[in-house]
Amino acid sequence: MNEPYSPAAPRPMSSPSPSTMKMFVCFLAVFIVAQTIGTVLFCLYLHMKMDKMEESLSLNEDYIFLRKVQKCQTAEGQKSTLLDCDKILRSFQDLQRKDVGVSKEHPKFEMQKGREHSHAKGRNETAAAAEKRQPIAAHLAGVRSSRAVSVLEWTTTGYAPMNSLISYREGKLKVERAGLYYIYSQVSFCTKATASAPFTLYIYLYLPTEADRLLLKGLDTHSTSRAVCDLQSIREGGVFELREGDMVFVNVTDSTLVNYSPGSTYFGIFKL
Numbered sequence: 001m002n003e004p005y006s007p008a009a010p011r012p013m014s015s016p017s018p019s020t021m022k023m024f025v026c027f028l029a030v031f032i033v034a035q036t037i038g039t040v041l042f043c044l045y046l047h048m049k050m051d052k053m054e055e056s057l058s059l060n061e062d063y064i065f066l067r068k069v070q071k072c073q074t075a076e077g078q079k080s081t082l083l084d085c086d087k088i089l090r091s092f093q094d095l096q097r098k099d100v101g102v103s104k105e106h107p108k109f110e111m112q113k114g115r116e117h118s119h120a121k122g123r124n125e126t127a128a129a130a131e132k133r134q135p136i137a138a139h140l141a142g143v144r145s146s147r148a149v150s151v152l153e154w155t156t157t158g159y160a161p162m163n164s165l166i167s168y169r170e171g172k173l174k175v176e177r178a179g180l181y182y183i184y185s186q187v188s189f190c191t192k193a194t195a196s197a198p199f200t201l202y203i204y205l206y207l208p209t210e211a212d213r214l215l216l217k218g219l220d221t222h223s224t225s226r227a228v229c230d231l232q233s234i235r236e237g238g239v240f241e242l243r244e245g246d247m248v249f250v251n252v253t254d255s256t257l258v259n260y261s262p263g264s265t266y267f268g269i270f271k272l
């Protein structure tokens, strides 16, 4: 049955010309390569897309959490049994506490816009008006002390301001309001011919729990050949972001050399 059938019909079909065969193989190869490249690209695309999806999902979760917190803070939301308000509010408070912890740990001189902002919101009109009438500023004159001191001491003078929002204690000026402050000091002093180390004026931020932070520093290496005192001054000043309760003080390498004649040694601060 098979014998007469096969030679007749399928022969031309099963053995196509070699050139057609070559073309077909070429086409097949190109197709497979294209397919492989396509698959790889698609996988890459899918991977990137998944990453993005994950990101947006986590953002979405954050958003939903915030919405829940918002709802829980309304009276209706608190009644709703669908929301586990206690748990949500507790985790929100935990987050806030962590945030406060972080900002406490961090050094004081980062520009903390948020801090300033919330502070400004908390201040009421009366206080703001009072502040406008009386600028927050202090200017103190140096006081001679009998021994060498590690923190220079100061006193108010008749003509200079001393605002109630800045307090003075044992050489340190303390600000009661957070904000940007200009801090300055001048110290006049005698150099001795024998002095080897430069006379240096420092302004420090006092940190009760850690090492004090240096804000400003001025040096003078000039020394005289004469035995008598050669009077000179160092002056320095700069703007710093202070927090409520921050204290600043001045010290010098050798406080016994400081000259306290009127107007020559002073320390001041004002809020911008």
Ligand SMILES: *[C@@H]1O[C@H](CO)[C@@H](O)[C@H](O)[C@H]1NC(C)=O
Pocket (backbone or CB within 6 Å): 124, 125, 126, 127
């Ligand atoms: C604003 O602050 C002043 C003093 O800081 C206070 O006496 C006054 O009651 C406050 N006013 C309001 C509306 O909070």
Ligand SMILES: *[C@@H]1O[C@H](CO)[C@@H](O)[C@H](O)[C@H]1NC(C)=O
Pocket (backbone or CB within 6 Å): 149, 150, 151, 202, 204, 212, 251, 252, 253, 254
């Ligand atoms: C000045 O104060 C800083 C910070 O407290 C301290 O490290 C330094 O020893 C003081 N300098 C002098 C000369 O007392």
